[in-house]
Amino acid sequence: MAKSDFIFEKSEESTGFLLWQVTNLWQREIKKALNKYKLTHSQFVLLASIHWFTLHKQNVTQILLSTHTKIDPMTTSTVLRTLQNKGLIHRKEHETDTRAKAIGLTENGLEIIREAIIKVEQFDQQFFVSLNNETEEFNHKLLTLLSNNRAS
Incomplete structure (x- = not known):
């Protein structure tokens, strides 16, 4: 057998590749929604x-x-400018931070x-239904990844 540059024998053993595939599928369907x-x-x-x-009474910046x-x-700034131009958001002087x-x-x-x-929440329910009663555990694992891999 030829030497491989990969540590995995099969692509479905690569967590990163699987996450990339699922993310792309999910994002494509969200775009449609x-x-x-x-x-x-x-x-x-x-x-x-x-x-x-x-809704949670926080000042949004x-x-x-x-x-x-x-x-x-x-x-974020660019997208907010687009949303303001579309008439979906407004910006005003902050009460405490000039x-x-x-x-x-x-x-x-x-x-x-x-x-x-x-629409998005309905889609999410359909997309993640195959996780059955493991959704809470899946979310916990995602939160673990987020908290352990903070971008600098």
Whole structure:
């Protein structure tokens, strides 16, 4: 047998490759679910996060969104600008931090994100149904990966 440059004999033994495949499949289907709302996945995640923090009575800033979503600050800024141009969010002076802008949803943004959340959550339930009663354990493992591999 020829020497291999890979540590795995079969590609399905590679956790990274499997994660990449599942992520691509999931993202492709999420993109289809969001087409109706004319939102990219990044736009959806930022709008949903703004809505989440607003419901939990938190002041929403660009840095908070970037940290929470793991989207780099420059991309977060670009996507927020696009959402503002679409009339889905507004920015105003922050109550306590003069360097920051408080970010909120417009009425149109709130209406769209409420519908999109329902669609995405329905899709997620269908996509992950094969995990059966192991979803909580799967989520715990994902959280472990996130907490142990913080980007600098």
